[in-house]
Amino acid sequence: MLSHTENRAIVTGGSGGLGAEVIRQLLGEGYECLNLDIQVPQKHLCPYQEIDLCDRDALLKVCRSDDVIIHLGGMPHPDDAGDFSYAAKVFANNTLSTYNCFNVAATLGMQRLIWASSETVYGYPFEQVAPMELPLDEQSQPQPQNSYAISKLVSEQVAVHFHQLYDIDIIGLRLANVVYPGTEHPCNYPSLKQAWEDPLVRKFNLWNYIDVRDAAAAVVRSLDADITGAHNLNIVANETVMPHASEGLVASVFSHAEARATLSGNQALLGNARARELLNWSPVHNWRDVLQQPGSGRA
Numbered sequence: 001m002l003s004h005t006e007n008r009a010i011v012t013g014g015s016g017g018l019g020a021e022v023i024r025q026l027l028g029e030g031y032e033c034l035n036l037d038i039q040v041p042q043k044h045l046c047p048y049q050e051i052d053l054c055d056r057d058a059l060l061k062v063c064r065s066d067d068v069i070i071h072l073g074g075m076p077h078p079d080d081a082g083d084f085s086y087a088a089k090v091f092a093n094n095t096l097s098t099y100n101c102f103n104v105a106a107t108l109g110m111q112r113l114i115w116a117s118s119e120t121v122y123g124y125p126f127e128q129v130a131p132m133e134l135p136l137d138e139q140s141q142p143q144p145q146n147s148y149a150i151s152k153l154v155s156e157q158v159a160v161h162f163h164q165l166y167d168i169d170i171i172g173l174r175l176a177n178v179v180y181p182g183t184e185h186p187c188n189y190p191s192l193k194q195a196w197e198d199p200l201v202r203k204f205n206l207w208n209y210i211d212v213r214d215a216a217a218a219v220v221r222s223l224d225a226d227i228t229g230a231h232n233l234n235i236v237a238n239e240t241v242m243p244h245a246s247e248g249l250v251a252s253v254f255s256h257a258e259a260r261a262t263l264s265g266n267q268a269l270l271g272n273a274r275a276r277e278l279l280n281w282s283p284v285h286n287w288r289d290v291l292q293q294p295g296s297g298r299a
Contacts, residue, residue, distance in 0.1 A: 007066055008032045009223070012053055012101065013073030015041035017185055018116070018178055021216040022070060029220060036062065037073060053097035056104065065108040070219055071101040071115035078120055078148040081128070087147035094151035099158060106166040114222045117156055117172035117232055119270060120149035125204035126254075133258040134250055136206070137271040138174075138232060156232050163230040171222045176208040176236035176270060178215050181290055189290045192241045199242060203253055206269040207240035211285035221279040233275040237283045239266045243293065 009026050013019040014035030023033050023045045033046040036059070041048055051058050053073050063069070074094040079087040098115060105113045122136055123129045123143035133140060144150045152174075159170040180188050192209070195202040218235045240246055246263040263269075276282050287293070 007068045007223075008034060008064070010034050010036060010063055010067050010069045011046075012036045012051075012069065012071045012097075013116075014046070014048070015039045016072065016076070017180055018175075018212055018215055019072045020045060021212050022072065022219050025213075025216045025220050034062070034067075053100055054093060056100040059100055060104050060107060063104055063108055065110065067108070068110060068223060069101050069105050069113045069115075071098060071113065072219075073097055074116075075148070078124060079146045081146055091147040091151045094148065095154055095158075098151075098155040102158060102162045102168075102170070105168055106162055110168060112169045112171070112223070114171045114173065114219055115155070115159075117174045118149065118152045119174050119176045119205055119208060119234065119236065120144065120146070121153045121156075121174065122206075122270070124149060126206070127204075130254055131206070131257050131269075133260050134206075134254060135260060135263070135267070135269045135271050136234075138234060138274050156230075159230040159232075169228050170230045171225070171227070172230070172232040173215070173218055173222070173235045173275075174232055175215055176210040176234070177205050178212050179209045179241075179287075180212050181285075189287055192287055193291075195241060196243060199244065199249055199253060202241060207242050207246075207249065208236050208268055208270045209241050209287070210235055210237050210283065211290075214283040214285050217284075218275060218279060218281050221281040225279045227278050231274075231278065233278060234270050234272050235275055236268050236270045236272050237286060238268055238272070239286060240268055241287055242266055 009031050011019055011023055014023050015037040026033050035048040036051045074097050075090045079090050121142040121144050129143045142153050144153050156172050163170055246267045
């Protein structure tokens with residue numbers, strides 16, 4: 001457990017949408033931040049340094065022992081199953097950059113590291129495989145279907161060994177599809193409406209999502225959460241993106257899946273109970289409020 005605001009937060013990928021929101025929230029909490037990214041940010045919220053995270057020595061030079069690394073950098077888009085060349089680049093970049101963050105944190109004796117894992121480990125895009133049970137949680141069997149998901153699952157295992165070897169607490173956040181308010185980002189709330197007429201449009205991740213503000217809040221909560229070890233936690237909204245009842249969606253699209261619990265309303269098909277418990281976090285933003293649609297949207 002870290003002392004509040006006593007550590008500088010190194011945010012890799014801080015020029016991205018989630019990274020920028022994390023920095024905004026950290027600054028609001030009184031943290032000092034440093035953005036490490038290969039891309040220049042659109043708005044300089046804090047000091048920025050261009051860096052290739054695959055260069056371990058370059059990363060080591062800019063970090064200090066009292067820092068905490070928040071690793072959000074990497075190639076963010078899941079690859080298509082048939083594009084083997086791009087898949088190799090995604091796997092190499094994401095695993096090496098994540099390993100380097102773990103390595104530097106251990107080298108400098110840092111106490112904690114937070115990093116972005118992904119919901120894709122469960123089987124995205126659910127074309128060749130389908131969920132064996134619903135709703136899913138962290139105990140469900142991963143079924144990675146592309147190199148992006150495999151890179152996240154491999155890195156989760158690496159995190160376990162780094163904790164065992166160097167006693168560093170590592171929190172991996174299995175982020176659902178991050179959605180942004182406004183229309184500037186392509187993954188915005190109005191775009192969710194495409195699935196309302198055709199649920200198969202967002203079958204790829206079981207209709208899950210997380211508001212960027214809630215995702216960033218989970219990162220901030222992870223900094224001082226009173227937990228030890230290597231943990232992987234689902235960061236997902238309470239409800240799906242659909243106005244349809246979740247029970248009906250499952251019956252029509254994944255009828256073979258074993259029911260682990262009775263679904264209520266448009267309850268999310270990926271559980272966030274463990275993150276709620278360990279991080280004292282809960283999502284507060286939902287699509288109904290943003291799109292001004294009737295109904296609570298909560299399970």
